[in-house]
Amino acid sequence: MTTSGLDVVGRTREVPVSWRLGVTGGCYLGYLGLLAPLWAALGPGTAVLAVLPVVVAGITLGAVPGAVVALLAYFGGAVTLMLAGHAGAAILVTPEGIPMLVGLVAVGLVVGRLRDLGQRMEQDREGLQLIFENTSIGVGRYQADGRLEQGNPALLTLLDEDAGMLGSGLRAMARDSRRRVHREIRYTRRDGSEAWVAVGVVKAHGSGEGAHSIATVENITVRKVQEAALEHMALHDPLTGLPNRTLLGDRLRQALLTAQRDRESLSLLIMDIDRFKEINDTLGHHIGDLLLQETANRLRECLRDSDTVARLGGDEFAVILPAAGEGRTVERMAAKLVDALAQPFVIEATELRVDLSIGAAMYPAHGDDVSTLTRLADIAMYEAKRSGTGFAVYSADAGAGLPLRLALASQMPAAMDKDQLVLHFQPKAAIGSGRPVAIEALVRWEHPSLGLLPPDRFIPLAEETGQIKPLARWVLQRAIAECARWRAAGWDLPVAVNLSGRNLHDAGLPRLIDELLRRHELPGRMLQLEITETTLMTDPEVAMHLLESMIEMGVSVAIDDFGIGYSSLAHLRRLPVGELKIDKSFVSEMTTDPSSGVIVRSTCDLGHNLGLVVLAEGVEDRETWELLREHGVDLAQGYFVSRPLPGPALMEWLSNFKQKPVVVSAS
Structure with missing residues (x-):
């Protein structure tokens, strides 16, 4: 049998091995049993210099002088016997069992194979060097004591900036x-900026003089910035930059733990902007967004560094006040916030x-967990809105009425649809x-159950929940039809x-009124709109x-509850109003309080001087x-x-008035 080269085969119990010498011939070596421990120890890419005794069929040929000095290299599946020199001759056996001298013949050919291997190794080394020098990942060789022995340009650049x-x-x-260490390191560059790297260090040798480590250093600053941006987005309101509800809850939990540990108190304030929906509906969401941003800025300016202000959503904000659980302290802070927002905004x-x-709720007086304090502060806020005081601390009385208020608010739309709302009418007399x-x-x-x-x-509920707009439209439709x-x-x-x-912020209201007047064939003067001074x-x-x-449509306007607001005479003179209604708080005390009579007289004179009709x-x-x-x-x-009367009762009152045109008490 003839092959392209001489195959030398050796077998062990664990590892079948073949050598290719690259010489012409069909000679085989039987078994190299003495090499079994060597093959078990070899791994891919390992080279071993060994002196091989010549073996034929497992029997050492002592009569054959010398042995072959060979380099054994194992390359992932095949072991090549590369003859580096010889001391005598190698005796191999042909398939027919005839010994054959091959040592001298193989020398020149093996040298050629070694030259090819060296060229390939040089090419691989050059390729690795190109990668080493041009990769964006820093690579360095460190000695056992931590000194840098060699580093590629990427690593040296990072260290130079460090x-x-x-x-x-x-x-x-x-x-x-x-043996292996992985870590992310945040560090400061020479220019003051912060950077992040991911570092992996592997020990190349365990111990001894040649022990060293290979380190890889990857710049992950961009990734970290992106991760931080995503985290910020998840925990902050994108419009105002304030913490959102999630982050507020986390900070409130931490504040509660600190307060419990230090035996201190804290307060949670929840607030919203009155009439914000009107601004959004009339001036647009763009103006509303700018107002929310300015509101957030003013709230921030009022608070201490230890306080947290967050936007919960819409026009609702919250503030955590650590070490502030006394009523007076919280009331002063609330007054400060109210005053800050009372200054005009120019948008x-x-x-x-x-x-x-x-609304305010306090630890430990009202609760000791996030959900309880949030719920009670919310109840207090609605109480502040209902009472018109602008600020309220939670009380059990306020909380007791909240379920009913919420129920009424949710039932109001159905009440309009089911005609549960009715109009009563009260005359104005000369x-x-x-x-x-x-x-x-x-x-x-x-109401079907409350009467x-x-x-x-x-x-007030309709005002708070934004249902005042459909309610006013319902009233206008019924009132104009009755007129x-x-x-x-x-x-x-x-x-x-x-x-x-x-x-007043309902841009569609003038069109609705015009349509209703036309539908019922009424001139504009048959409708009067009453708006409070405030x-x-x-x-x-x-x-x-x-x-x-x-x-322009002929509709007249009256100022309601005059005297209890804060009218500017300059504004009052400019407004297109025709009637001034003096608030009943002054009128009802005229007979017992002379000062109330003076106020009524002065108001009447003011109204007449402005050309207005005055009503008490x-x-x-x-x-x-x-x-x-x-x-x-x-x-x-x-x-x-007359007291307010249902529609049929009003018609009866008017009929009686025709017969007896004098003012009498209707009670």
């Missing part, structure tokens, strides 16, 4: 006794005034003649409807815009009626004229 922390970290890892040339409603000159529409709720609810039980029925019955009496501040002065520019459009609310007896006549008041409204 202010010292990276170098010391790498040296420490190189001295580590463990893209638009001046806005906003108010805060703040003091000179006693004749009715207009009728005010007042909404009531015929007839007055407006103060659900109007058309009065007119058809011969009573040319305008109907007055109350509007809230939120309604509502008008809160946002006079918005009020002016809406009211001017109403005036809360007139309940003839004595008050006569005093108002003396002061020159034009109109009166109250129980002395």
Whole structure:
């Protein structure tokens, strides 16, 4: 049998091995049994210099001089016998069993094989050197004591930029006794910036003079920045940059643990911006977003470094006040926040005034966990909004009424759909003649289980929950339809409807009113809109815009509850109003408190000087009626004229008035 070269075969119990000498011939060596321990120890890429005794069929040929000095190299599956020299001759046996001298013949050919192997190794070395020098990952060889022996350009660049922390970290890892060490290191560069690297260190030799480590250093700064950005996004509000609800909960838990450990108190404030929805609906979400950003800035400026302010969503914010669990301390902080937001905001040339409603709950007085404090602070906030005080600390009384308030708020839309809401009507009468000159529409709720609810039980809820807009539209539709029925019955009496501040931000309201008046064939003068003094002065520019459009339709406007707000005479003179209603708190005390009489007279004079009709609310007896006549008041409204009446009862009252046109008490 002839092959392209001489195959020399050796077998052990564990490892079958073949050698290829690259010489022509078909001679085989039987078994090299003495090499069994050597093959078991060899691994891929290992080279061993050995003196091989010549063996034929397992029997040493002592008569054959010398042995072959050979380099055994094992390359993953085949072992090549590379003859480096010889001391005598190697005797191999042909398949027919004939001994053959081959040692001298093999020498030249093996040298050629070694030359080819060297060229390939040189090519591999050059390739590895290119990778070493050009890779973006730093690679370095460290001695056992931590000194850098050799580093590629990427590593040297990182170390050159380092202010010292990276170098010391790498040296420490190189001295580590463990075989493999992996770590992420954050360090400061010479220019002051922060950077991150991922470092892996592997021991190349276990111990001794040649012991060293190979370190790889990868710059992961970009990845870390991206991870930090993602974490920040997950825990912060993107609009204001404030912590979000998740981060607030985590910080509140930590603050509670600290307070428990140090035996201190803390407070949680929850607040929202009154009438924020009106701003969004009227001026747009862009202005609303800018207002929220400015609000966040003002809240931050009011707080200590140890405090946390967060945005919970929408217009709702929260503040954690560590070591502040006393009522006075919390009240002072709340007042500071309210005052900060009371200053006008100028958003893209638009001046806005906003108010805060703040609720507070305290540890340990009210609760000792996140969910309890959050829930109770929220209850207190709604109590502050309901009472109009702007700030409230949680109390059990406020909490007891919350379930009912929430139930009413959720039932209100259905109440409008199911006609559970009804209108009652109260006449306005001329003091000179006693004749009715207009009728005010007042909404009531015929609740299926709670009975007839007055407006103060659900109007504030409608304001808080944003349902005041559909409620006002419902009232306008019913009131204008009722006014058309009065007119058809011969009573040319305008109907007055109350509007809230939120309604002034309803851009579609003028169009609705125009459609309703046309549908019922009523002129604009048959509708009067009553707006409180405080509502008008809160946002006079918005009020002016809406009211001017109403005036163009012939609709008249009255200022309600005058005297208890903060009117500016300059604004009052500019507003297109035709009637001024003196608040009943002054009118009802005229007969017992002389100062109230002075206020009423002064207000009447002011109104007349501005060219307005003056009406007194809360007139309940003839004595008050006569005093108002003396002061020159034009109109009166109250129980002395008539209590609020359902539609059919009003028609009956009007019919009786025709027969007896004098003012009498309806009680």
